[in-house]
Amino acid sequence: MSTENHQPSSTDLTALQWELLHELRHNSSRAVMLHQMIADQLGLNATDHKCLDYLNRSGPVTAGQLAELTGLTTGAITNVIDRLEQAGYVVRDKDPTDRRRVVVKPEPGGSGNISPLFESLFQSTLTLVSRYTEQESRVIVDFLKQCNEIALEEMNKLKERRP
Amino acid sequence: MSTENHQPSSTDLTALQWELLHELRHNSSRAVMLHQMIADQLGLNATDHKCLDYLNRSGPVTAGQLAELTGLTTGAITNVIDRLEQAGYVVRDKDPTDRRRVVVKPEPGGSGNISPLFESLFQSTLTLVSRYTEQESRVIVDFLKQCNEIALEEMNKLKERRP
Structure with a gap:
């Protein structure tokens, strides 16, 4: 990787670089479509469903922390939590370590109908991941991390545009 | 890359492979969130917006072809096209080469308010893409292609599950 600036x-x-850009754009489209399809089957929208995914990985967090994660x-985030609570996927509760915090x-069990939809994707x-050498895996991890960083930067720019 | 089966x-x-899986999952979450945010600013949902992106790249296609692409x-797809038509982003028209086909x-101009949202992401x-060597780029392209293939397979499985 060159460090030219x-x-x-x-x-x-x-x-080849155009092909990479094309596949990357296609990848983001596929992610949107696939998660919309999964969300449809769960009666959620794709954003709610992905927030639930973050929450399942993080464990209990405040609304502010979830906003930061996502x-x-x-x-x-408040609207997302309202919809997820109404659909029975999450609950708001007092933090056992600080009762003033929600x-x-x-x-528990709320995500039971989600896991089967992901088993085959996970496998x-x-x-796929297990087929790459260590060196190749490092290139891919580095690439994905930078893509994720770029996406977050873009989201922050969009927030500033928001009226 | 090993060819073990x-x-x-x-x-x-x-x-490292776990890290790769984690970043990949995170990548798909970021894609969903970013495109939802863009779609929100356009008054569309993320699926509609991504279908429009496919259409802008493919040029005029039938509804069946768009279903296949996406x-x-x-x-x-019929619902997506209805919403995009109503919002002024697409029109249904007779195919000039075969008047029986829609x-x-x-x-034209309908996507004018979309491009500025993507300029900075594109740059x-x-x-990012221009920093990788040819060999590294090949690894990434191969990885993305396979991810896209997996996503399509999962979408096809989900369609079969559909009641």
Whole structure:
């Protein structure tokens, strides 16, 4: 990986780099479509469903912490939590370590109907990941981390645009 | 990349491979959140917005072709096109090469308010992509292609589950 810092233009790209950009854009489309389809089957929207996924990994957090994890605004997060609570996936509860704080907790068993939808995706991804050498895996991890960083930066820019 | 064909279990994974899985899951979450945020600003949902993106790249296609491109069901695509048409982003029109066929066309100028939201994302991604060597780029392209293939397979499985 080169450490050059000049800003390239689209005319600098090789055919392979264009292919990479194309596959990346396609990847983000596939993620949106797949998660919309899963969310449809759960009666949720894709954002709610992904927030639930963050919550299942983080354990109980405050609404503010969930906003930070997901990159959403605190206003948007309140609506997400309301919908998830109404659908029985999460509960709001007092933090046992600080009773003045309210945390959002995944409802035990609430995600029971979600896991089967992901089993096959998980197995396929696991098989894919296990095929790469350590060196190749490092390149991919580095690439994904930077993509995730870029996405977060873009979300922060969009928040500033918001009226 | 090894060509072994046995199905690994999650206990076979190294710390690096777990990190890769984690970043990949995070990547898909970021894609969902970012595109939801963009769609919110456009008054569309994320699926509609991504279908429009496919359409802007493909040019005029039939509803059936758009379903195939996006991986959505033809039923879902009809609703997407209805919403996009109502919002002024696309029109349904007779195919000039076969007047019996109806194609969906991006409305000229309809996407004018979308491009600015993507300029900065495009520039950041272009800069990222241009930093990798040819060999590294090949690894990433291969990885993304396989992820996209897996996502499509999962979408097809979900369609079969659909009542």
